[in-house]
Amino acid sequence: MTTDAAEPRTDGVPPHAGHGPVAQTSPATPGRLRRPPNLGLDRFSGLYVWAAAIVIFAVWVPDTFLTTANARVVAGDQAITAMLAIGLVLPLAAGVFDLSCAATMGFSVTVVMWLQVHGVNALLAALITIAVGAGIGALNGFIVVELRVNSFIGTLGVSSILTGAAYWVTNGQQIVEGVSVNFLDFGGFQWWGLPLPFYLMLVLAAVVYIVIEHTTVGRYLYAVGGNPQAARLAGVRDRRLVFGALLTSATVAAFTGVVLASKLGSASYDVGLTYLLPAFSAVFLGSTQIRAGRVNVLGTLVAIYLLATGVKGLQLAGAPVFVNDLFNGLALVVAVALAGRSARRT
Amino acid sequence: MPGSALRVKGLSKTFPGQRALADVDLDIAPGEIRGLVGQNGSGKSTLIKVLAGYHAPDPGAAVEVAGMALHLGAPGAGDAAGLRFVHQDLGLVPSLDTVDNLALGRGYETGPTGLVRWRRERVAARSALERLGYDFSVRRPVGELSVSERTAVAVARALSRHATPPRVLVLDEPTANLPDTEVDRLFSLVRSVRDSGVAVLFVSHHLDEVFVLCDTVSVLRDGRHVATVPVFGLEENALVELMIGRRLEQHDAPASVAGAAGEVVVTVSELTGAVLAGVSFEVRAGEVVGIAGITGSGREEITSAIFGGVPRGGTVSVAGTALPPSRPDLSMAAGIGLVPAERHANAAFLEHSLRENVSIADHGPFRRHGLLSRGRERSDVAAWLERLDVRPPGTERRLDALSGGNQQKVVLARWLRRTPRVLLLDEPTQGVDVGAKEEIHTLVDRAAAGGAGVVVASSDDTELARLCGRVIVLRGGRAAEELHRPDLDADRITALTVRKASA
Numbered sequence: 001m002t003t004d005a006a007e008p009r010t011d012g013v014p015p016h017a018g019h020g021p022v023a024q025t026s027p028a029t030p031g032r033l034r035r036p037p038n039l040g041l042d043r044f045s046g047l048y049v050w051a052a053a054i055v056i057f058a059v060w061v062p063d064t065f066l067t068t069a070n071a072r073v074v075a076g077d078q079a080i081t082a083m084l085a086i087g088l089v090l091p092l093a094a095g096v097f098d099l100s101c102a103a104t105m106g107f108s109v110t111v112v113m114w115l116q117v118h119g120v121n122a123l124l125a126a127l128i129t130i131a132v133g134a135g136i137g138a139l140n141g142f143i144v145v146e147l148r149v150n151s152f153i154g155t156l157g158v159s160s161i162l163t164g165a166a167y168w169v170t171n172g173q174q175i176v177e178g179v180s181v182n183f184l185d186f187g188g189f190q191w192w193g194l195p196l197p198f199y200l201m202l203v204l205a206a207v208v209y210i211v212i213e214h215t216t217v218g219r220y221l222y223a224v225g226g227n228p229q230a231a232r233l234a235g236v237r238d239r240r241l242v243f244g245a246l247l248t249s250a251t252v253a254a255f256t257g258v259v260l261a262s263k264l265g266s267a268s269y270d271v272g273l274t275y276l277l278p279a280f281s282a283v284f285l286g287s288t289q290i291r292a293g294r295v296n297v298l299g300t301l302v303a304i305y306l307l308a309t310g311v312k313g314l315q316l317a318g319a320p321v322f323v324n325d326l327f328n329g330l331a332l333v334v335a336v337a338l339a340g341r342s343a344r345r346t
Numbered sequence: 347m348p349g350s351a352l353r354v355k356g357l358s359k360t361f362p363g364q365r366a367l368a369d370v371d372l373d374i375a376p377g378e379i380r381g382l383v384g385q386n387g388s389g390k391s392t393l394i395k396v397l398a399g400y401h402a403p404d405p406g407a408a409v410e411v412a413g414m415a416l417h418l419g420a421p422g423a424g425d426a427a428g429l430r431f432v433h434q435d436l437g438l439v440p441s442l443d444t445v446d447n448l449a450l451g452r453g454y455e456t457g458p459t460g461l462v463r464w465r466r467e468r469v470a471a472r473s474a475l476e477r478l479g480y481d482f483s484v485r486r487p488v489g490e491l492s493v494s495e496r497t498a499v500a501v502a503r504a505l506s507r508h509a510t511p512p513r514v515l516v517l518d519e520p521t522a523n524l525p526d527t528e529v530d531r532l533f534s535l536v537r538s539v540r541d542s543g544v545a546v547l548f549v550s551h552h553l554d555e556v557f558v559l560c561d562t563v564s565v566l567r568d569g570r571h572v573a574t575v576p577v578f579g580l581e582e583n584a585l586v587e588l589m590i591g592r593r594l595e596q597h598d599a600p601a602s603v604a605g606a607a608g609e610v611v612v613t614v615s616e617l618t619g620a621v622l623a624g625v626s627f628e629v630r631a632g633e634v635v636g637i638a639g640i641t642g643s644g645r646e647e648i649t650s651a652i653f654g655g656v657p658r659g660g661t662v663s664v665a666g667t668a669l670p671p672s673r674p675d676l677s678m679a680a681g682i683g684l685v686p687a688e689r690h691a692n693a694a695f696l697e698h699s700l701r702e703n704v705s706i707a708d709h710g711p712f713r714r715h716g717l718l719s720r721g722r723e724r725s726d727v728a729a730w731l732e733r734l735d736v737r738p739p740g741t742e743r744r745l746d747a748l749s750g751g752n753q754q755k756v757v758l759a760r761w762l763r764r765t766p767r768v769l770l771l772d773e774p775t776q777g778v779d780v781g782a783k784e785e786i787h788t789l790v791d792r793a794a795a796g797g798a799g800v801v802v803a804s805s806d807d808t809e810l811a812r813l814c815g816r817v818i819v820l821r822g823g824r825a826a827e828e829l830h831r832p833d834l835d836a837d838r839i840t841a842l843t844v845r846k847a848s849a
Contacts, residue, residue: 230691
């Protein structure tokens with residue numbers, strides 16, 4: 001039953017199935033070739049699966065899973081990954097990779113801490129760090145737009161450079177002392193039981209959502225991602241746009257780094273890299289959701305919280321630690337493959 | 347006649363709503379160079395595609411290669427029978443060298459251990475080129491070779507004996523991208539192929555080349571084989587007459603009102619590009635100017651060069667102000683619009699909605715405080731889709747769900763919405779069915795009547811005759827002739843485009 005719901009069904013689904021959290025497969029009318037009514041079972045499959053996962057774990061491990069504390073933990077833990085992923089939506093919409101985003105975030109964590117250790121006040125340190133992030137974005141833009149290096153390769157190189165630079169700044173040591181108390185309070189602040197990063201993530205998501213869905217810039221990004229030559233011949237300044245997208249994603253990554261630093265209260269040079277794959281997975285998995293076929297903000301959020309719910313539930317049910325990576329990878333491949341299949345069928 | 351290298355009998359091909367080939371017979375002897383000529387749409391490319399196994403013909407056709415019946419509609423069958431092709435784009439991989447390109451499709455010679463015998467492959471490649479009269483390093487990437495050298499690689503590959511020796515070599519527009527100096531080299535290559543007993547079918551728009559190279563020439567018109575005649579003693583005018591026939595132009599509606607045109611909207615002077623070598627003209631409000639020319643004449647790049655889509659030299663000015671090159675956005679701001687050729691590459695966002703495809707060139711009307719109003723956008727686009735009778739309608743439908751003709755109308759809507767002062771159209775009815783073609787022509791008439799200066803570049807001379815008040819004929823990158831209504835008809839345009847370059 002539940003595995004059925006995981007598949008984006010487009011055929012033989014009775015019209016009432018969409019109202020329940022789980023798509024019922026009734027034995028009705030397999031022979032009719034009439035096009036089934038569009039229930040959004042493909043576009044919204046993530047939401048259905050998410051609901052199904054919540055129900056399953058609620059039944060399976062009710063004592064620990066179905067608690068407000070658990071909901072808060074899931075919501076808060078994913079805020080950093082979500083911010084990074086939302087920043088990535090912009091370049092990916094234009095068909096450009098920014099593989100350096102996680103390294104930019106990690107580098108920013110070390111920079112903002114190092115500055116404070118060296119006597120810069122917290123706010124100024126944060127602003128400088130974000131400006132440095134913008135500089136990294138400009139470097140990415142220069143490499144991709146002016147030097148015409150493939151974005152996948154160019155930003156991969158920058159990622160490695162930044163990881164090296166972070167090591168250099170920290171000397172390979174963790175920075176744990178000399179950080180302003182206000183800075184740490186900022187990261188530890190809670191409101192209605194949810195940590196501040198969660199709210200910052202919501203604000204960021206709202207801003208990027210509006211830009212990408214409701215402004216000319218968003219349209220142009222998708223146009224460049226869809227067909228750069230056609231976009232250029234329709235008056236879109238594609239090169240400038242790609243530059244701007246890379247600049248923005250790096251700036252967002254740096255901001256995320258500042259938030260992460262205040263949350264962690266420590267900095268080690270390799271803190272960013274573990275976030276790279278989850279962020280990309282979320283955007284790609286998200287591109288099968290809500291606005292199917294396009295990277296988009298809401299789909300990305302659905303993907304992040306769907307995966308987090310699944311992983312958390314399995315952990316509470318007693319699964320070992322490595323289930324995290326296993327589940328994330330599996331879900332990404334299966335979901336994108338299924339979405340590709342249903343797209344080819346139409 | 348058992349001696350035929352290639353014999354085609356009763357070949358017809360029907361596409362939905364259109365008969366592309368009707369009962370074509372051809373017979374080519376070994377060691378003969380046969381020209382194949384005809385206007386655009388006469389069925390040449392369909393014939394080649396049927397022979398190559400890309401299209402299956404209508405039932406009842408028979409093709410024999412050296413006396414052996416060919417299994418039709420199966421790619422690879424012709425190759426096995428000795429029927430070989432060199433297509434216009436040559437089909438080479440630029441990053442690979444000659445040895446690798448020759449091995450594509452047939453594989454490498456390997457030793458007992460399964461490793462490639464590179465030395466032997468290189469020697470074989472070099473001698474294959476030598477037989478064609480070429481000598482260059484077989485280890486250089488093909489992309490670095492000159493065009494005639496590349497053509498030689500493609501010919502060598504076509505002639506290499508895999509299972510069977512080659513019997514017939516089909517050359518499809520091999521000179522379209524070739525500079526004049528290299529054409530002679532290609533011709534001696536073709537002659538040496540002929541001398542080895544292979545029959546050659548040479549497809550070309552350039553009649554002068556047919557006269558220099560071919561022994562005989564077959565003419566297709568409207569999908570029918572009208573004549574096969576020896577080239578010796580043939581007059582150029584007689585051949586042109588065979589190509590265009592003696593039909594009446596009944597739908598030749600007077601399009602724009604010549605003479606009553608308004609002020610100059612765009613001035614093009616000394617325009618240069620990859621092929622263009624100094625073309626100057628003016629377009630007035632309300633007039634439709636045609637650009638004719640065979641492939642390689644500069645016709646393909648002229649609209650894009652004016653718009654700034656490809657690099658250009660010379661000046662383009664609108665209302666007295668010169669426009670910077672390579673800036674489509676500024677050209678648009680000055681009031682120019684371009685419906686480019688090859689829609690899928692240059693204009694279509696196939697996976698996006700019709701709404702986004704139409705509105706992309708101007709979001710102004712539905713932007714308030716920087717935000718787009720989707721409701722306003724939808725109603726505006728819906729009105730345009732209705733005005734242009736796009737079917738099926740529906741602003742949220744994906745563009746790739748539409749037929750070619752309707753896709754083209756969507757692209758037209760994108761530009762007509764802006765009410766451009768200058769509307770540039772490149773092959774406006776490429777890949778468009780007959781009904782939609784007429785509708786698009788009407789839309790062009792209306793745009794001109796509404797005061798736009800229109801430039802139409804087209805390889806379809808009937809289309810130019812239908813639309814234009816005057817037609818500029820390009821040859822070798824220059825404006826060679828200019829025809830004005832009423833001395834303007836498709837036959838005359840065709841005759842001028844294929845005339846030997848004398849200038």
